[in-house]
Amino acid sequence: MFSEIARWFVESGAVPQGSLRVERRREERVTVERGVVQPRRISESFGAMVTAIEGGLGYAATSDLSVTGLKQACDRAVAMARAAAGRMIPGFPVPAPFEGDIDYRGPELRPWAGVPLSDRIAMLRDADRGLKSDDRIVDWGASFWSIDKEQLYVDVKGGRVAQRVHYLMPTLWAAASAQGETQRRTFSDAGMRVGGAEILDQIGFFAAPAQVSAEAIQLLEAPNCPEGTMDLVLGPGQMVLQIHESIGHPLELDRILGDERNYAGTSFVTPDMFGTFRYGSDLLNITFDPTLGEEIASYPADDVGTAASREYLIRGGLLERPLGGATSQARANLPGVANERACSWNRPPIDRMANINLEPGEGTLDALIGRVERGVYMETNRSWSIDDSRNKFQFGCEYGRIIKDGKLGPVVRNPNYRGVSSAFWRALKGVGGRETFLVSGTPYCGKGEPNQAVKVGHATPACLFGDVSVFGGA
Amino acid sequence: MREHFEAVARAATQKLTGGEDVLINYRAEDSTFIRFNRSAVRQPGTVREIELSLDLIEGRRHAEASLSLTGRIDEDESRIARALDDLRAARGETPDDPYLLVNETPSDTAREIGGAMPEADAIIDAVTAAGAGRDLVGFVAAGPVYTGFANARGQRNWDAAASFNADWSFYVGGDKAVKTSHAGFEWDAQAFARVAGDAAGRLEALARPPVTVKPGEYRAYLTPAALNEIMGMLSWGGYGLAAQKTRSTIFLRMIEGGARLNERVTLSEATAKGAAPAFQREGFIKPAAVTLIDRGVYRDCLVSPRSAAEYGVPTNGASGGETPASLDMAAGELPEADALKALGTGIYVSNLWYLNFSDRSAGRLTGMTRFATFWVENGALVAPLNVMRFDDTIFRMLGSNLEALTAERSLLLDPGTYDGRNLESARLPGALLSAMRFTL
Numbered sequence: 001m002f003s004e005i006a007r008w009f010v011e012s013g014a015v016p017q018g019s020l021r022v023e024r025r026r027e028e029r030v031t032v033e034r035g036v037v038q039p040r041r042i043s044e045s046f047g048a049m050v051t052a053i054e055g056g057l058g059y060a061a062t063s064d065l066s067v068t069g070l071k072q073a074c075d076r077a078v079a080m081a082r083a084a085a086g087r088m089i090p091g092f093p094v095p096a097p098f099e100g101d102i103d104y105r106g107p108e109l110r111p112w113a114g115v116p117l118s119d120r121i122a123m124l125r126d127a128d129r130g131l132k133s134d135d136r137i138v139d140w141g142a143s144f145w146s147i148d149k150e151q152l153y154v155d156v157k158g159g160r161v162a163q164r165v166h167y168l169m170p171t172l173w174a175a176a177s178a179q180g181e182t183q184r185r186t187f188s189d190a191g192m193r194v195g196g197a198e199i200l201d202q203i204g205f206f207a208a209p210a211q212v213s214a215e216a217i218q219l220l221e222a223p224n225c226p227e228g229t230m231d232l233v234l235g236p237g238q239m240v241l242q243i244h245e246s247i248g249h250p251l252e253l254d255r256i257l258g259d260e261r262n263y264a265g266t267s268f269v270t271p272d273m274f275g276t277f278r279y280g281s282d283l284l285n286i287t288f289d290p291t292l293g294e295e296i297a298s299y300p301a302d303d304v305g306t307a308a309s310r311e312y313l314i315r316g317g318l319l320e321r322p323l324g325g326a327t328s329q330a331r332a333n334l335p336g337v338a339n340e341r342a343c344s345w346n347r348p349p350i351d352r353m354a355n356i357n358l359e360p361g362e363g364t365l366d367a368l369i370g371r372v373e374r375g376v377y378m379e380t381n382r383s384w385s386i387d388d389s390r391n392k393f394q395f396g397c398e399y400g401r402i403i404k405d406g407k408l409g410p411v412v413r414n415p416n417y418r419g420v421s422s423a424f425w426r427a428l429k430g431v432g433g434r435e436t437f438l439v440s441g442t443p444y445c446g447k448g449e450p451n452q453a454v455k456v457g458h459a460t461p462a463c464l465f466g467d468v469s470v471f472g473g474a
Numbered sequence: 475m476r477e478h479f480e481a482v483a484r485a486a487t488q489k490l491t492g493g494e495d496v497l498i499n500y501r502a503e504d505s506t507f508i509r510f511n512r513s514a515v516r517q518p519g520t521v522r523e524i525e526l527s528l529d530l531i532e533g534r535r536h537a538e539a540s541l542s543l544t545g546r547i548d549e550d551e552s553r554i555a556r557a558l559d560d561l562r563a564a565r566g567e568t569p570d571d572p573y574l575l576v577n578e579t580p581s582d583t584a585r586e587i588g589g590a591m592p593e594a595d596a597i598i599d600a601v602t603a604a605g606a607g608r609d610l611v612g613f614v615a616a617g618p619v620y621t622g623f624a625n626a627r628g629q630r631n632w633d634a635a636a637s638f639n640a641d642w643s644f645y646v647g648g649d650k651a652v653k654t655s656h657a658g659f660e661w662d663a664q665a666f667a668r669v670a671g672d673a674a675g676r677l678e679a680l681a682r683p684p685v686t687v688k689p690g691e692y693r694a695y696l697t698p699a700a701l702n703e704i705m706g707m708l709s710w711g712g713y714g715l716a717a718q719k720t721r722s723t724i725f726l727r728m729i730e731g732g733a734r735l736n737e738r739v740t741l742s743e744a745t746a747k748g749a750a751p752a753f754q755r756e757g758f759i760k761p762a763a764v765t766l767i768d769r770g771v772y773r774d775c776l777v778s779p780r781s782a783a784e785y786g787v788p789t790n791g792a793s794g795g796e797t798p799a800s801l802d803m804a805a806g807e808l809p810e811a812d813a814l815k816a817l818g819t820g821i822y823v824s825n826l827w828y829l830n831f832s833d834r835s836a837g838r839l840t841g842m843t844r845f846a847t848f849w850v851e852n853g854a855l856v857a858p859l860n861v862m863r864f865d866d867t868i869f870r871m872l873g874s875n876l877e878a879l880t881a882e883r884s885l886l887l888d889p890g891t892y893d894g895r896n897l898e899s900a901r902l903p904g905a906l907l908s909a910m911r912f913t914l
Contacts, residue, residue, distance in 0.1 A: 036571070037574065038528070041537075041538045041540075043539065043541070044539075044542065046542045053492070056518070057517075057518075059519035060522075061523065063522065063525075063542040063543060064544040066546060068546075077520075077521045080594055081518075083598060084515040084598065085599055088515045089511055089516050138719075139720035156699060177720075181512075182834070183837050257511070261645060261649075262643045346521045357698055383831050385830040387649075387827070388827055388828070388842065388861070392861065394830075394914070396830070414833050416832055418863070449507075449613035449641075450505075450613070451892040472833075473835070474834055474836045
């Protein structure tokens, strides 16, 4: 059906210049919560977006993929383009037609579709039982969220990009409560990944319930995180959030150009900083990397047909390149990357993070901790807040441990820290090696008007920061 | 669209076999979305989509599926038949659901609101005119949203709401802006121009050189829009029965420890006064109002059908997430026109942003000021304030430190569009605080 739609679009001439993106996304959520199998939920979203260039640029999305429905969408897109002609933002470019022909399939070693529903439920039941280890565990559960996505992009000139990817996000949680205090621990650092059943072994899903449950109880019994300025070691699960909020978002070129000022915010980064601004210490190396197959924003080309390649955004601490797709690059006259993406067939592409990774250094987590005389180790994000220019942040984690004289000490609860983005990254003192490296991803990155929650990958090692303002709860 | 909904409901119910029931939830929108930056068009478009959700039930076993529809009933009937077959297969592999609860006393409802919606040209004309000579950035969404429920017992609920929501900011530079919204059910270009003109008139004070104050405690006035951000955090797992029973609610100390908010705080889920449909996915009809906080005391919670079955209490028609869709806060006595005078010296907060929990069990929140926040001395705006982070508890902000609420309230229609256009709303006053803790 995809190829029939594409052929009609190219041959009909309904849009003189523009493109079509067709997407079918099948999702399944299976959950066992507090000992009860929840109703299985499946969904299929199927539709197309037409983008037309005629004086201006307009789009039209439809869930009616008949010839009549597609023709109406083409007419609406053209009408929108005409309505905006001469009134679009200055210098708005006409994207060059894409002329390639690409077929891409994400890796899936053990297809998830080959695991019977009864087996999926059995795995979750086992996990659910393992989480309820103590009377003080008051909430617990396990879930699998899987997504099978097929997408075809075609340009009226004949360019074509076909993609099919399977995503899986296993999650566990346990909350312990007593005497007016509740502490929640999750197994979520790996987030969402590309692949099938092999992911469960890769992330240690089967051994995790006992640890999650035990750590929830430890947190309930633990004292609050101490307050003060000290060294901070962040596990890779929390590093994912730190990179996302204080590097990824500020480098989005559409923010820098002001598009997001009414909603997601602006950026402290300005166009003149690229090539000169010291974003972090010499240890900071950040890449846009669409080539790691298991990471959830790997693709051969973005949603406007720009071929994707690995690029450094920050190298040796120096800011090199923004996260801007073909449209923003032309508006800003800056280099960029292939990151013009849409969350679904019913939303237009805008500049998004894709896979934004912190390149590993050398050494184990123990080696990083061994360098700390007085500090805190934190892992797994639970709270995130940052200003709209992406400067002043405050983040909280689920789990913390005191570090004293190079060794991990007691568990502490409500570990929080705050700082200012570039000052924080300039205080980066240690970057863990491959031994600490985690490939992770979130499907919840929100941005855009209309709003879009898009899948974003981050891969990172554990890191050590100096002189951070750390504090606890209550 | 109502005919299509009825045809879909007929198609689904006619395909049931003996002993089966089905919950049918229908959602469609025909939206115009136009995005602006620097007083010019950034992205104009339209989205037409129909989504159907089917929950196929036999005894206590059931499974749910949602699918896109085309609007052409022949094709849609085929899709529905395939979905029901898939659900029958899935249902066979799942155990009984002890928490399944559906409405067994059919109650039909129908509401159609909204008038003329603007064409794209009219939106672009109005917004570019308002932005002429200024730096306007924002978004307009307009068009109908259709919501329907049906089941095999013959229940039919229908809601058609044609609305527009213009949400924009006038920037004076950097991160300083006047943020405004104008939403309603009938487009009036002159009314839009008046609101835009009023907003533009507030830019002068914002153009002054900004000041920075040291972290510490300051008197503060929160506009309804700023207070709405705090209300959003309270709604995030705060009012639901499941959150209460699993002790994850931010009100834990009120439920278990006897803590209370200021007696000025009365909050309710006022469905009858809001824009959201009055029915929910299992077919229950929402009461006109549920009082959540009564003069500072935690009272009723929102109870979804699943929670009702799990914990053995009646449902009050809450959605699955047990969050309010039409929040209403009782007004106070402070005339809004006197808010600056009552503030005296302190911080006037037009907007808050990106809130989260610092310590949920303790009722502690953090977040940032945004857009237009001012340093005020002796009841007069002195200068815009550079963004500040607050970190404080609800028991101080809405408890011991809540000095007054305004007599006037604002109806804030949610401009959100993540899973389709949102119909949630909040009706809130402004709040005067004797102290608010700023940390960075």
